[in-house]
Amino acid sequence: MLFATFFVLFIAILLVIARKFSTMQKRLLPLVTSFGWQDPRPGWWNSIRGQWRGMSVRLQHMGRYKGVPERLQLTVKAASPARVIAKRRAGFMTKPITLFGPPIVEPMNVNRELFWLRSDELVFVERLFARAEVAPRFEQNLIARFDVIDLKGKGLRILRAVDDGAVKQHFNRPLFRFTRDYDLIETIASEEWKLAVTIVETLGLRGYETA
Numbered sequence: 001m002l003f004a005t006f007f008v009l010f011i012a013i014l015l016v017i018a019r020k021f022s023t024m025q026k027r028l029l030p031l032v033t034s035f036g037w038q039d040p041r042p043g044w045w046n047s048i049r050g051q052w053r054g055m056s057v058r059l060q061h062m063g064r065y066k067g068v069p070e071r072l073q074l075t076v077k078a079a080s081p082a083r084v085i086a087k088r089r090a091g092f093m094t095k096p097i098t099l100f101g102p103p104i105v106e107p108m109n110v111n112r113e114l115f116w117l118r119s120d121e122l123v124f125v126e127r128l129f130a131r132a133e134v135a136p137r138f139e140q141n142l143i144a145r146f147d148v149i150d151l152k153g154k155g156l157r158i159l160r161a162v163d164d165g166a167v168k169q170h171f172n173r174p175l176f177r178f179t180r181d182y183d184l185i186e187t188i189a190s191e192e193w194k195l196a197v198t199i200v201e202t203l204g205l206r207g208y209e210t211a
Contacts, residue, residue, distance in 0.1 A: 024061050027182050028189065032059055035193050052076070055207040059189060069146060070162040072185060074192040077155045078205035082121035084128065086149040088142040089116050114139055131202045137195040143170050149195070156199060158192045
């Protein structure tokens with residue numbers, strides 16, 4: 001009897017999770033279609049997959065977990081000749097540890113008060129930020145301390161927090177909300193996509209399978 005009760009409870013939890021996933025994917029599918037994705041389709045772990053200009057693209061929603069906020073991650077399988085990592089700069093305590101990975105760089109054409117930039121090619125970073133709209137796009141996508149823009153050999157990853165306090169303040173959202181803020185998620189997804197397109201076009205990136 002006890003086993004049957006646990007089994008029914010387990011099935012009920014799975015149904016609730018599946019319903020939430022389905023709702024999220026239904027909201028994201030028309031959004032990525034408007035981005036120009038080809039063959040967009042639901043993927044594992046509450047994600048949407050597709051193709052764009054010959055590159056595999058993926059948009060994934062991740063729920064809150066312990067001390068980690070709800071997040072939205074965009075990945076574009078584009079080949080890059082150099083590594084670039086960017087995070088929001090908010091004082092010395094936010095300085096990244098560079099024991100592993102590329103060193104911190106300070107290109108002359110970037111306001112060093114805005115971002116922590118790491119790369120193994122300073123000239124590559126300067127080339128990226130030579131386009132006027134790149135820095136505003138970076139600033140738009142780096143709000144919370146969890147946010148990161150990571151361009152590496154086989155892909156671009158843009159990860160942003162959704163329900164972080166700094167994000168809610170930035171978008172003038174209530175501090176406490178008991179339902180999922182789909183409008184905010186769509187806004188963040190759109191900002192991530194605009195940045196991704198700007199980076200790909202500025203650097204002339206292609207899919208790493210064909211690069």
